[in-house]
Amino acid sequence: MDFDSILDQATLAETTVALCLNGKVRAEYERVRAGIDERAAQAESSSLPGDDRLASRGPAPDPDQPELDRLEAEMRRHTVEFTLRALPRPEWTKLFAEHPPRVDKQTGKRDPRDGLGINVEAFFPALVKASIVSPELSGNRWAKLYDAISDAQFDKLATAAWNLNRVDDDVPFSLTSSPSRRNSGGS
Structure with missing residues (x-):
């Protein structure tokens, strides 16, 4: 492509920043997420080394995962993507x-x-x-x-x-x- 063609198509750089504008929903999400992470860490630290009898089952889903999913969807509804x-x-x-x-x-x-x-x-x-x-x-x-x-x-x-x-x-x-x-x- 020649310089004149490139210059004719020149645009200024852009980027996007997504912000959730509902702090209460975000705080609730963080609270539920912290509980899930804490339970996962406790479960991992309480497993016996070398005991793989339950390894094929995989971890049980956390009981708060549906609530976390709901809060994540709510956060998405309150998130605005800003183009700069x-x-x-x-x-x-x-x-x-x-x-x-x-x-x-x-x-x-x-x-x-x-x-x-x-x-x-x-x-x-x-x-x-x-x-x-x-x-x-x-x-x-x-x-x-x-x-x-x-x-x-x-x-x-x-x-x-x-x-x-x-x-x-x-x-x-x-x-x-x-x-x-x-x-x-x-x-």
């Missing part, structure tokens, strides 16, 4: 410039939290909002989402948005598939 897209370079540069690092007025020193060269408290919410292309977050939807998610969930979105813009994601170079390597006749 890298920002065009001019938009990224502008966003970066709009959020300079904070400086202590008395000492003149940069706030240590802003080691990336930006005011992280203001930059990352703006970056995430600008990067999410689906679902649409116009109007008060962004504020409502921002208030509804945990810090860990926000960090997943922020990390994805940062990586889209700052981490090299091109196809890695491989010596084994390089045309010049295959045709070099060096073997």
Whole structure:
């Protein structure tokens, strides 16, 4: 494919982040899952070494497995897949410039939290909002989402948005598939 064709088809990088927005269901799932895991660990530690008389039967299903399956299905119903897209370079540069690092007025020193060269408290919410292309977050939807998610969930979105813009994601170079390597006749 020639350069012009590739350039005509160029798109910005995208990724998705799935978040369960129902913390109560997630907490119940984690509680039931922990009970199942604990019982499985107890059963494994109580089995006698070398005693394989029951090995052909396999472990009995946990009595809470149907409840765990129900909670997993409920979590899926409350999970939203967010599609994030890298920002065009001019938009990224502008966003970066709009959020300079904070400086202590008395000492003149940069706030240590802003080691990336930006005011992280203001930059990352703006970056995430600008990067999410689906679902649409116009109007008060962004504020409502921002208030509804945990810090860990926000960090997943922020990390994805940062990586889209700052981490090299091109196809890695491989010596084994390089045309010049295959045709070099060096073997």
